[in-house]
Amino acid sequence: MLNTARINLRLFWDGAVLSYIALFRWLRPSTYIASKVFGPLVYMLFFVLLGRYATGSSDASFFVIGNAIQMCAWSGIYGITMSITGDHWDGTLPYVFGAPANRLIVFLGRAFIHVIDGYLGVVLGFFWGITLLGLDLSQTSLPALALVVLITTISTSGLGMLLGCLSLMTRNVMFVNNTVFFGLLLFAGANVDVATFPGWMQSISYALPLTRGIQAGRAIVAGADLSQVSGLLSTEFLFGLIYIALGYVLFRWFEKQAKRRGTLEAV
Amino acid sequence: MTLKTIKAYARAVAITFEITLRQNFSDAFIIFAVIVQPMIIAILALWMLRDIGGDIGIFVIVGSGLTGLWSGLLFISGNSITGERWVGTLEGLVASPTPMAVIVFGKNLANVFQSLASMIASYIAVALLFDLRITIEQPWLFAASLLVTVVAFICFGLIMAGLFVINPAFAQFQNGLEFPIYILAGFLFPIAMLPGWTTPISYVLAPYWAAVALHGSATGSVPPAEIGFAWLMMLVFSLVYVLASGRIFRIVLRKARVDATLSMQ
Numbered sequence: 001m002l003n004t005a006r007i008n009l010r011l012f013w014d015g016a017v018l019s020y021i022a023l024f025r026w027l028r029p030s031t032y033i034a035s036k037v038f039g040p041l042v043y044m045l046f047f048v049l050l051g052r053y054a055t056g057s058s059d060a061s062f063f064v065i066g067n068a069i070q071m072c073a074w075s076g077i078y079g080i081t082m083s084i085t086g087d088h089w090d091g092t093l094p095y096v097f098g099a100p101a102n103r104l105i106v107f108l109g110r111a112f113i114h115v116i117d118g119y120l121g122v123v124l125g126f127f128w129g130i131t132l133l134g135l136d137l138s139q140t141s142l143p144a145l146a147l148v149v150l151i152t153t154i155s156t157s158g159l160g161m162l163l164g165c166l167s168l169m170t171r172n173v174m175f176v177n178n179t180v181f182f183g184l185l186l187f188a189g190a191n192v193d194v195a196t197f198p199g200w201m202q203s204i205s206y207a208l209p210l211t212r213g214i215q216a217g218r219a220i221v222a223g224a225d226l227s228q229v230s231g232l233l234s235t236e237f238l239f240g241l242i243y244i245a246l247g248y249v250l251f252r253w254f255e256k257q258a259k260r261r262g263t264l265e266a267v
Numbered sequence: 268m269t270l271k272t273i274k275a276y277a278r279a280v281a282i283t284f285e286i287t288l289r290q291n292f293s294d295a296f297i298i299f300a301v302i303v304q305p306m307i308i309a310i311l312a313l314w315m316l317r318d319i320g321g322d323i324g325i326f327v328i329v330g331s332g333l334t335g336l337w338s339g340l341l342f343i344s345g346n347s348i349t350g351e352r353w354v355g356t357l358e359g360l361v362a363s364p365t366p367m368a369v370i371v372f373g374k375n376l377a378n379v380f381q382s383l384a385s386m387i388a389s390y391i392a393v394a395l396l397f398d399l400r401i402t403i404e405q406p407w408l409f410a411a412s413l414l415v416t417v418v419a420f421i422c423f424g425l426i427m428a429g430l431f432v433i434n435p436a437f438a439q440f441q442n443g444l445e446f447p448i449y450i451l452a453g454f455l456f457p458i459a460m461l462p463g464w465t466t467p468i469s470y471v472l473a474p475y476w477a478a479v480a481l482h483g484s485a486t487g488s489v490p491p492a493e494i495g496f497a498w499l500m501m502l503v504f505s506l507v508y509v510l511a512s513g514r515i516f517r518i519v520l521r522k523a524r525v526d527a528t529l530s531m532q
Contacts (some may be wrong), residue, residue: 034440042446053456054315175295175303182307192314 008105015109019083020117022090040071040121041128047191048133061221064135066190068125069152069217070210075118076156077163077181083110084164084251085173093168094264097255107251108244110164111157118153139223148220151233152213155240156184159209161247168254189214209243212236279365283373284380291343291381300342301382305335309393312455322486324399328390329485330455330478336420337448337474339382340375344424345441347374348432348519361523368425368516375424379417404487408494412480419473419501422508429515433522452478473508476500 044067051063087093096106129135137145163180167173185191187201188210194202205211213236216229226233258264291297309331316323348371351357360370394401403409430437449455451465452474458466469475480497483489 034443038440039443039446042443042450046446046450049450049460050312050315050456053460054319172295175299178296178299179303182304186307186311191311196314 008102011101012105012109012112015106016112019086019110020079020113022086023079023082036074036117036121037124040074040125044068044071044125044128045132047185051191058134060133061129061135062193062218063191064129064133065218065221066188066214068129068135069122069149069214070185070188070190071121071125072118072149072153072156073160073181073184073210074121075114076153076160077184078160078177079114079117080111080157080160081164081167081173081177083114084161085167088168091265097259097264103252103255104248107161107248111161114160115153115157118157119149122149122153135221137221140221141225144226144229145217145220147226148213148216148229148233151237151240152210152217155209155213155236155243158240158243158247162243162250163247165247165250165254168251184208184210187211207239209236209239212239276365276369279369280373280376283370284377287347287374287377288381291377297339297343297381298385301335301339301385302388304338305331306390306393308334308455309390310396313393313397313399316455322402322404322488324394324397325401325403325485326482327455328394328399328401329481332387332390333452333454333474333478333481334449335385336379336382336416336477337452337454338445339378340420340424341427341441341445341448343378343382344371344375344421345427345431347371347378347424347428349428352432358523361520366516367520368512371425371428371516372421375421375428378424379420383413383417403485405484405491405494408484408491409481412477412484412494412498415498415501416477416481419477419505419508422505422512423473425512426508426515429512429519433515433518448472448474451475453482454478470500471504473501473504476504 044064047067048060048063052058052060055062087096126135126137130137159180163176167176170176187194187197187205188208189205190210194205194211194215197205212232216232216236219229219232220226309327312327312331313324316327348357348367351360361367390401393399431441450461451458451469452472453469454474458469458475461469476497479489480494480501483494483497
């Protein structure tokens, strides 16, 4: 029993670290800086400036908070999807599915470092917000904000895990990634108050992760305490778990179908 | 250059144009870059800017169209030589008697044409969705601005294609180069919102002058003389880009023939 737990822990850690390292071409710092620091910064600046132009106000905190929290989607959507589907493209999927390893451990391991990385991405987003865009956190409970960011990062990563499994079945990984990432940009309320959407758009918004996390984040920055956003947070977390569960079911289904049909390496 | 040579080059451009279009239309990433992403940006920007009123509809449609044009240029034209390297056809291309610049010109022409055609279709869809009345205030000036923009973007693409090959570090920042141009060229908000030190950077970018000409002629907010100046700037920069790309292509060919490092990533 203890031995199994030890093996699973090693499997989880090695899988998590190696899949992450492989994604960034063996941790070349310039690749990381380009995709995780510079890219998200200019993306955030664009939407905050657009928001300022829209409102005509110098106070851009609505857009800064929304876009800072949305930073977790860079890791949660792109990172996790690419880590899961990377096994497919690099030809290592037969080894993953051929090994007698616990599939849940393997599956969760692909997301673990990206959750940490996504969290740091949001912290960096808030850092840019404070230093470059005048975000004021004087009314904010930082531990509460930290919890909001953690839960939102996990729930967004849940969607990424589901997409990663979908990406095992398509050649068009980047199309799926990009469309969902920009779909979140539109529907999750980083730049627009979801309440102004028509009913059908709100239905999409509230079926996605991130929407409630962004709302909770804005409330916390404005001075609310954790109890006032507990409903939003618990639902956000629940949605994350549902997406993770759906992703895992799809992961197992893909393995079963690929083995049965001999399509494990098909693209 | 003889008439025979010009005819041969024109034929090479036409064939490259056709093959590139055929390839692009089956590439989901390109479809995303030139149709889906600009449409999402257009919808989001229309929603965000709707209270400004006036001619914001045509401003957003032109601005988001420019984002698609730039993204297409960056990702498709930027990779037009690198893509040949990925599929192992670059050496053959370099060895052929047709100059590589002619081939890349044909590819860029197809890329810009596809971006433009796809966007016109998608913006009609967005206009219908939002029930927008799209009026171009100065249609002839707009059409001429579009033509000069296409020339400027194709020439800009020549430089990028070469740079991405000779400097892999530059290619690593490809994703990060998308939004800075949206910002600095004033596609969806005026550059007056940016700090003053960024203005000279905007002035040396052909996409900025494209935005001035296209926004100005579409909304009628800019006098014709100013639009003419924007055309002049685009043409001057196009000439600079062509001259610079000639130098860059010589380096690429040297890598191929002397260093034998062309196919290395």
